[in-house]
Amino acid sequence: MACIFCKIIKGEIPSLKLFESEKTLAFLDIGPLSRGHSLIIPKHHGAKLHDIPDDQLAEVLSVTKKIAVAQGVQDYNVLQNNGRIAHQEVDHVHFHLIPKPNETEGLG
Numbered sequence: 228m229a230c231i232f233c234k235i236i237k238g239e240i241p242s243l244k245l246f247e248s249e250k251t252l253a254f255l256d257i258g259p260l261s262r263g264h265s266l267i268i269p270k271h272h273g274a275k276l277h278d279i280p281d282d283q284l285a286e287v288l289s290v291t292k293k294i295a296v297a298q299g300v301q302d303y304n305v306l307q308n309n310g311r312i313a314h315q316e317v318d319h320v321h322f323h324l325i326p327k328p329n330e331t332e333g334l335g
């Protein structure tokens with residue numbers, strides 16, 4: 228399996244993990260768009276949203292919400308890309324959670 232996110236799940240590639248359960252893993256993005264930018268993924272391998280069972284998707288979204296609450300961010304984007312034209316680079320479904328800091332807190 229050449230999938231880098233499956234390798235992260237197996238521990239074959241290191242990551243900074245924020246949360247892990249039987250079905251879900253959350254870890255910091257290696258190229259963050261802002262401080263605390265994380266990725267939340269189902270452990271079930273599937274390239275696109277429609278490849279993932281509903282129960283796994285439901286937990287991924289729930290974990291995304293919990294991390295946003297735990298980070299204490301008021302403003303944030305949740306992004307999920309499907310396919311090259313839609314800017315997907317890693318073919319294992321992932322949700323980006325991108326905190327948007329208050330302007331008075333400075334960049335990132």
Ligand code: 5GP
Pocket residue numbers: 231240242243254255256257258259266307308314315316317318
């Ligand atoms: P996409 O464009 O597919 O929606 O986003 C893929 C994301 O995965 C990018 O934000 C990129 O920085 C991140 N990424 C790619 N390879 C790795 C890796 O090996 N480790 C981590 N933590 N993030 C990665």
Ligand code: ZN
Pocket residue numbers: 230231232233234272273318319
């Ligand atoms: Zn995978």
